[in-house]
Amino acid sequence: MLIERVETFAVAPRWLFVRIQTDDGIVGWGEASLEGNSGVVRTAVEQFAEYLLGQDASRIEDHWQVLTKSGFYRGGPVFASAVSGIDQALWDIAGKALGVPVHRLLGGAVRDRIRAYGWVGGDDPSEVGDHIAAQMAVGLTAVKMNASGRMSRNGSVAELDAVVARVAAAREVLGPDRDVAVDLHGRFTLATARRLAPLLEPLHPFFIEEPVAPENSHLIAEFARSTSIPIATGERLYSRQEFLPVIQGGIAIAQPDLSHAGGISEVRRIAALAETFDVQLAPHCPLGPIALAACLQVGFATPNYLIQEQSIGIHYNQGAEVLDYVADTEPLKFVDGNFELLTGPGLGIEIDEAAVRAADTIGNNWRTPLWRHSDGSFAEW
Incomplete structure (x- = not known):
């Protein structure tokens, strides 16, 4: 079962799929989506393919070790995302x-x-209600929302009141x-986040992200000491080594992204590390169907798995929807707000290869938005 072919597909809205074919005709799919950076990750996958071609596809751990450690310069989101898809x-x-x-x-x-x-949007309280009602209508029992848009460096009374409202x-x-759940999205300074948390405690958020x-x-440890609300983080951490300090710092929920943090192999290890600190796993996944299926496969076999993020029907998927790339949507349908056990072979979903190849002819050019403060300086998105 030798690796015969490695291909990548940049598809709308902002995803990068990896297709690996063996000499006996088996095809495996992965997702190396690094939002806003499909081009550079695609190049990294192509470079890794130079090593992979002709190798035994079953030696997953050995390939993971080689791809993550054989280069003198290691780590970071680009290499980790490429390895994740593979x-x-x-x-x-x-x-x-x-x-x-x-x-x-x-x-x-x-x-x-x-x-x-x-995920729910809504810039004012009346819109929030409508968006949540739509999620409840499809059976979901939990939502996540951004705390705010652009946040000033030392949040004003009006900004904090708006979050609470x-x-x-x-x-x-x-x-x-x-x-x-309430996502601060790294937009807050420590001081502002510490001022906000006590205001949210009476509303009992599922977690602050x-x-x-x-x-x-x-x-993180200083923030954890300031609130009783469970703290979640990790979508921009890429290895066990990067998760260890925040786990030791007192987070309650680790959020590795299976398309950024070394794929199934590394996220399983992150989960085991988290379990030793009584930390739950809730992988980040506002991505495509392959990443979602990979998350679920890990989740079904991981004791400390809490909940799964997903972007089916999300408003910011412009140009394509999660289920547009699967031939059979049944395995990924909601049942009372849950995903049922995946029983198909491999990742448990069938990719519509024709749809993927057609989408790749158009590609995607999504970029992270650029925000600025009122004084013209850079602001966190």
Whole structure:
């Protein structure tokens, strides 16, 4: 089962798919999406393919070790995303070769379903209610919302009041039996985040996400000491080594992205690390169907798995939708706000290859928005 072909596909709205084919005709799919940087990750995958061609596809761990460590300059989101897509595709091949879902190869299922949450927009409280109602209509029991748009460096009374009003509107619609998570998106300084958290505590957020920018992860412990709200972070951390300080700092929920943090292989190790600190796993995934399927495969075999983010029907997917690239949408449908156990071989979904190849002829050119403060200086998006 030798690797015969490695291809990449840049597809709308902002995703990069990896296709690996073996000499006996088995095809595995992975997702190396690094939003806004498809071109550079595509080049990294092509460079890694120079090593992969002719190699035994079943040696997943050995390939992971070589691809992550054989270069003198290692790590970072570009290399990690390229490895993630390759790793997912190799696990997909392994499952298909044996006729079993990947979670069987990871030790078997520890649960029958995984709770899902969706993202909601809305710039004022009345819009928040409408957006949440739409998510509830498809069966979801949990949502996540941005705390704010652009946030000044030392948040004003008006800015903080607006955050509280929007979360309060969400809580009113959701009631006490559903959950709302609040994403600070790294837009807040530590001081502003610490001022906000006590104001949100009476509304009982499911978690506060990314209270500080990832390069300020050394401040997580100080923030954790200031609030009783569970803290989540990790979408911009790319390895066990980068997760260790925030886990030690007191986060409650680790959020590795399976398309950024080394794929299935590394996220399983991050999950085990987290479990030793009583930290739950809730992977970041506002991405495509392959990344989502990879998350679910890990989730079905991981004891400390809390909930799964997904972007089915999300408003910012312009040009294509998550399910546009799968031949059969049934495995990824919601059942009472959950994803049911995936039973198909490999990642458990069938990619519509014709749709992917057609989309690649158009490509994607999504870029991270550029925001500025009122004084003209750079602002966190």
